[in-house]
Amino acid sequence: MAGKRATRPITIVTGFLGSGKTTLLGRVLSEPSMSNTAVLVNEFGEVGLDHHLLRRVDERAVLLGGGCVCCTTREDLVEALLELLDLDQRGEIPRLDRVVVETTGLADPAPILHTIFADPVLQHHFSVDLVLTTVDAVNGDLHLDRNPESVKQVAAADKIVLTKTDVAEPGSVQRLHSRLGAINPSAHVLEVAFGEADPGELFRPDGAVSRAVPGASAGESHETGETNSVSLSFDGPVDWTAFGIWLSMLLHARGEDVLRVKGFLNVGGSGPVVVNGVQHTIHPPEHLDRWPDENHRSRIVFISRGIRPDQLLGSLEAFRGLLGARPLSLGAEQGASSP
Amino acid sequence: MCVLCGQDFVAQVHWTDRHLEDRARAAAPGSDPTEHQRDRRRERAHRVALTRKVLRHYGLKLDDWGGSKYVLRDGKGRSEIVQDLGSFWPAAERLAGRTLDPLEPRLVEALGEEPAYAATDGG
Numbered sequence: 507m508a509g510k511r512a513t514r515p516i517t518i519v520t521g522f523l524g525s526g527k528t529t530l531l532g533r534v535l536s537e538p539s540m541s542n543t544a545v546l547v548n549e550f551g552e553v554g555l556d557h558h559l560l561r562r563v564d565e566r567a568v569l570l571g572g573g574c575v576c577c578t579t580r581e582d583l584v585e586a587l588l589e590l591l592d593l594d595q596r597g598e599i600p601r602l603d604r605v606v607v608e609t610t611g612l613a614d615p616a617p618i619l620h621t622i623f624a625d626p627v628l629q630h631h632f633s634v635d636l637v638l639t640t641v642d643a644v645n646g647d648l649h650l651d652r653n654p655e656s657v658k659q660v661a662a663a664d665k666i667v668l669t670k671t672d673v674a675e676p677g678s679v680q681r682l683h684s685r686l687g688a689i690n691p692s693a694h695v696l697e698v699a700f701g702e703a704d705p706g707e708l709f710r711p712d713g714a715v716s717r718a719v720p721g722a723s724a725g726e727s728h729e730t731g732e733t734n735s736v737s738l739s740f741d742g743p744v745d746w747t748a749f750g751i752w753l754s755m756l757l758h759a760r761g762e763d764v765l766r767v768k769g770f771l772n773v774g775g776s777g778p779v780v781v782n783g784v785q786h787t788i789h790p791p792e793h794l795d796r797w798p799d800e801n802h803r804s805r806i807v808f809i810s811r812g813i814r815p816d817q818l819l820g821s822l823e824a825f826r827g828l829l830g831a832r833p834l835s836l837g838a839e840q841g842a843s844s845p
Numbered sequence: 846m847c848v849l850c851g852q853d854f855v856a857q858v859h860w861t862d863r864h865l866e867d868r869a870r871a872a873a874p875g876s877d878p879t880e881h882q883r884d885r886r887r888e889r890a891h892r893v894a895l896t897r898k899v900l901r902h903y904g905l906k907l908d909d910w911g912g913s914k915y916v917l918r919d920g921k922g923r924s925e926i927v928q929d930l931g932s933f934w935p936a937a938e939r940l941a942g943r944t945l946d947p948l949e950p951r952l953v954e955a956l957g958e959e960p961a962y963a964a965t966d967g968g
Contacts, residue, residue: 624857747892750861750930751899752947758934759946779864788860793867813948821947824957828895 513633514594516587516605517709518618521640522649522656523611526669530640530698531608534705542603546586578617583607584625591631604709605632612655615639615662620787634789636709639663639693643674646682650689657733660686661765661809662784663693667708672699689733692768692807733765736815738822740804740831743774748828752821753781753788761786763813769806770797781806805836859929886912896933902955903941 521527528547534540587605594602607618615637622628639659642649646668649656660666666686671679679697686695696703749771757764762785770778777794808818815835822833858866865888869881889909896907900917910916910926917936918924925936937945946952 626857629857745895746864747861747888748895751892751896754859754861754930755899755934755945755947758938759944760948790863791860793864817948820953820957824953824955825947827956827959828898 513631514591514602514605515635516607516622516632517636517638518607518609518615518634519638519640520609520613520615520659520662521611521667521669522642522646522653522659524645525611525640525642525649526667526698527608527611527640529700530667530669530703530708531606533700534703534708535606537705540604540705542600544590544599544602544605545608546583546605547608578620579624580617580621583618583621584628587622587628587632591627612653614655614658616658616785616787619662619784619789623787623790629790636664637662637784638665638667638708640667640669641682641686643668643671643679643682643697647678647685650685657689657811658765660689660693661733663690665708666690666693666695667703668695668697670699671697689735690766690807690809691735691737692766692809733809733811734813734815735807735809736818737769737805737807737836738819739806739834739836740772740829741834742831743772744804745828745830746771746773746779748825748830749773751828752825753783756821757783757786757788760810760813763811764808765811766809767806770804771806772802772804778802778804804831859931861930892930898959899945899947899952899956900937902952903937903943903945905937905940 519527519531531545535543535545590599590602590605593599609615609618619634619637622632622634639662641656641660650660668679668682668686674682683695686693696707753767764783764785767781767783767788769781771781773779773793775793777796780789780792780794782789782791808815810818819833819835822829826832865881865885868884872881889912893907893909893915900907904920906918908916908918914926914928915933916924916926917933917940919940923940925940927933927936934945
């Protein structure tokens with residue numbers, strides 16, 4: 507076989523209807539540095555995308571066993587990615603730098619992740635390095651209030667792109683910032699007007715890993731109404747096998763309510779394990795050789811719906827004998843339905 | 846074995862086993878293959894021991910089955926063979942007749958009362 511090549515990165519661009527996904531992509535794809543990026547879209551919207559590696563996929567989902575939506579396989583996506591892989595390997599297209607998958611506005615990103623991680627061929631050739639969620643600064647609040655899909659999209663995000671900030675009132679942008687921070691403290695929020703974003707900054711995945719930690723927002727309290735997020739650590743190295751047992755058990759029982767798990771886990775090795783999951787779907791955990799910074803403590807964020815932070819902490823506390831460490835709360839942001 | 850649902854079709858490594866697979870792949874050619882086997886066996890034994898502590902509360906028991914599968918048994922003599930933790934919890938649910946939920950107050954209370962023990966190797 508020819509020289510081994512790392513997996514091709516996939517960026518998933520999601521966001522509610524009219525939140526500016528296509529505008530953003532249209533701008534970014536016109537940059538020369540993006541010419542070897544393939545784009546898979548669900549619909550050719552009113553804003554025409556013009557790109558030579560543009561493919562349209564019809565959302566065809568196959569529901570598997572348990573019937574849970576996040577564990578569906580998107581056959582259309584498998585086909586389109588296999589076709590791209592084939593073209594790339596035969597050299598019929600320039601070497602593929604990246605694939606961007608644009609979802610429909612109502613899509614839940616979890617099935618896309620599941621499709622790529624579960625497919626026996628795709629999992630060896632592609633990796634999802636980033637989930638980008640666009641949120642409309644004008645109507646974002648309304649979408650989050652009314653549409654559970656919108657909340658899931660924000661929870662699944664590694665980066666949130668706040669669009670239309672030029673036409674929104676400054677106060678509402680600020681409010682939306684803190685609301686997004688409360689729903690997903692691990693995501694980096696970028697502000698973009700007219701789709702003017704720097705592709706380098708937009709698609710840089712390292713930010714996603716280093717931000718796997720609740721930063722400034724830990725400990726602050728926000729009202730989100732629909733989700734709880736809790737950031738926690740452990741008082742010592744965690745037994746990875748035990749953590750796998752606990753998390754797989756939790757996801758089996760409550761997977762649809764665990765919108766996101768993300769962070770670093772100190773398992774007593776030279777580097778942490780990067781844990782990243784969206785509902786039932788867990789990214790292949792990466793065991794790093796070294797820590798990205800001086801802080802060698804576990805830092806993990808859980809974003810859930812209907813699970814109280816004290817329930818999670820209580821459960822981890824009960825499992826301390828297996829885990830070999832006690833959980834410590836770094837800050838909880840609860841969706842208070844009443845003040 | 847079902848080809849359609851991928852059960853028993855081990856092209857798909859569960860995320861909890863991924864590090865073992867990665868370690869084996871990353872090994873230099875010519876390195877001692879029994880080294881990984883020992884690692885793998887050790888981890889499996891460790892996982893069985895830990896999982897048993899949880900399953901005890903549901904009247905279930907787990908054993909390693911030939912180093913490739915796990916066998917899950919209940920007190921009535923029923924058993925299921927599972928590949929990994931992905932297929933393990935649904936099988937445990939079938940045998941126990943209820944969902945095994947780590948947040949369930951009774952389990953949390955029962956496990957919480959047990960004396961903590963020093964964790965063994967954490968890899």
